[in-house]
Amino acid sequence: MSTFPVSWTAEPGTALRGTLAVPGDKSVSHRAIMLASLADGVSRIDGFLEGEDARATEALFRAMGVRIETPAHGVRIVHGVGLDGLRAPVAALDCGNAGTAMRLLAGLLAGQAFHTTLVGDASLSKRPMLRVTTPLARMGARIDTGPGGLPPLHVRGGTPLAGVEHRAEVASAQVKSALLLAGLYARGTTRVLEPQPTRDYTERMLAAFGWPVDFAPGHATLTGGHRLRAIDVHVPADFSSAAFFLVAATVVPGSELRLARVGMNPRRTGLLHVLRLMGANIAVEPAGEQGGEPVADLVVRHAPLRGIEVPVAHVADMIDEFPALFVAAACAHGVTTVRGAAELRVKESDRIATVGTGLRAMGIRVDEAPDGAAIHGGRLQGGRIDSHGDHRVAMAFAVAAQCARGAVTIDDVANVATSFPGFVELARTAGFGLA
Ligand SMILES: O=C(O)C1=C[C@@H](OP(=O)(O)O)[C@@H](O)[C@H](O)C1
Numbered sequence: 001m002s003t004f005p006v007s008w009t010a011e012p013g014t015a016l017r018g019t020l021a022v023p024g025d026k027s028v029s030h031r032a033i034m035l036a037s038l039a040d041g042v043s044r045i046d047g048f049l050e051g052e053d054a055r056a057t058e059a060l061f062r063a064m065g066v067r068i069e070t071p072a073h074g075v076r077i078v079h080g081v082g083l084d085g086l087r088a089p090v091a092a093l094d095c096g097n098a099g100t101a102m103r104l105l106a107g108l109l110a111g112q113a114f115h116t117t118l119v120g121d122a123s124l125s126k127r128p129m130l131r132v133t134t135p136l137a138r139m140g141a142r143i144d145t146g147p148g149g150l151p152p153l154h155v156r157g158g159t160p161l162a163g164v165e166h167r168a169e170v171a172s173a174q175v176k177s178a179l180l181l182a183g184l185y186a187r188g189t190t191r192v193l194e195p196q197p198t199r200d201y202t203e204r205m206l207a208a209f210g211w212p213v214d215f216a217p218g219h220a221t222l223t224g225g226h227r228l229r230a231i232d233v234h235v236p237a238d239f240s241s242a243a244f245f246l247v248a249a250t251v252v253p254g255s256e257l258r259l260a261r262v263g264m265n266p267r268r269t270g271l272l273h274v275l276r277l278m279g280a281n282i283a284v285e286p287a288g289e290q291g292g293e294p295v296a297d298l299v300v301r302h303a304p305l306r307g308i309e310v311p312v313a314h315v316a317d318m319i320d321e322f323p324a325l326f327v328a329a330a331c332a333h334g335v336t337t338v339r340g341a342a343e344l345r346v347k348e349s350d351r352i353a354t355v356g357t358g359l360r361a362m363g364i365r366v367d368e369a370p371d372g373a374a375i376h377g378g379r380l381q382g383g384r385i386d387s388h389g390d391h392r393v394a395m396a397f398a399v400a401a402q403c404a405r406g407a408v409t410i411d412d413v414a415n416v417a418t419s420f421p422g423f424v425e426l427a428r429t430a431g432f433g434l435a
């Protein structure tokens with residue numbers, strides 16, 4: 001159960017100051033539980049995201065017989081059961097709000113000897129699953145979806161899988177990862193080619209667990225028949241959580257904020273490049289590596305922004321940052337145009353519509369397109385925002401409120417706990433007006 005209130009009241013606070021450490025990366029936390037569970041031996045995970053999405057994945061592996069200890073906040077000790085050691089769960093597996101859990105597990109569970117059912121909350125139950133089930137079927141997987149290709153997924157294990165080459169139509173790390181995880185159980189070679197490179201955590205982590213993977217931006221290949229060996233995983237701080245503070249400190253006058261040791265995987269940092277193109281002042285101070293990922297301190301100072309055409313080449317590398325970018329664009333001088341981002345329509349909410357509607361309620365002109373929007377920078381007014389249960393939309397409007405003329409009420413914010421537990425407290429520490 002979430003401890004978050006249903007609504008927030010947000011209003012301009014003070015200039016944002018100090019040093020913040022945001023929680024661990026959600027994508028890495030999901031994968032760490034999955035691979036550690038399938039490994040031979042005991043793995044330790046440090047920096048694990050104590051958010052509802054990552055904890056949902058953890059609970060699912062517990063339900064399949066994996067012993068996972070929590071010796072401290074953000075730490076997990078996973079007693080791996082080996083590639084074929086999972087046990088049939090007694091009930092349906094509830095992925096909650098986590099698309100990553102459901103899509104990756106569709107691939108992983110297709111390779112098991114038993115049947116499973118994957119269900120999700122109201123938002124996840126509206127998200128498209130054929131993008132994973134169709135290519136998995138080509139590998140021999142038997143997965144039934146609900147009507148219209150939506151959850152629940154009924155995964156009928158016990159069928160032999162064979163590797164395929166899949167040319168993905170959408171740039172999606174979840175699709176790529178689902179196929180690679182099925183590929184662990186497949187005869188022969190599984191190869192995924194992407195229209196644009198996406199985050200490569202599955203590939204990197206499989207390699208770290210000792211499974212040979214050939215990968216480079218835009219493709220990944222592996223062959224069945226190896227084993228995973230337990231390792232220690234150090235989860236870096238989540239760039240997507242840092243993103244809200246990058247925008248907030250940029251738009252609130254007088255701000256100077258340091259975000260400590262943020263994960264800087266190049267497939268995640270598109271927002272940094274785009275904010276800089278808009279005029280942001282963000283210094284990157286490299287701070288070595290954490291769990292095989294580059295990390296850096298990000299020092300962000302207030303700077304005036306100007307509208308730009310967001311280069312389509314950056315879209316996949318900032319796919320979760322558009323709610324925050326739309327807010328930056330609303331505070332910029334001139335028009336910011338986003339195209340090539342139709343994927344935003346099938347996230348936890350239709351993010352083009354939910355953010356567009358919210359910004360219009362605050363007095364900003366937003367012209368929507370099927371695959372993006374034109375945001376006309378202006379003066380934000382107070383108002384009432386429905387975040388539609390979308391964590392990133394709720395946090396983006398908490399940022400927008402910091403430079404609005406009146407108070408902003410943001411409804412349906414409980415799901416912020418899926419990706420960013422402690423957001424309210426941390427934001428207040430930095431200077432946000434948020435209650
Ligand atoms: O693989 C992952 O961990 C994720 C991939 C992205 O989804 P898509 O694969 O649908 O682009 C992203 O939006 C999501 O938050 C996490």
Ligand SMILES: C=C(OP(=O)(O)O)C(=O)O
Nearest residue numbers: 097098099100320347348
């Ligand atoms: C899209 C997101 O996550 P998921 O697909 O795992 O629900 C997100 O966190 O913005």
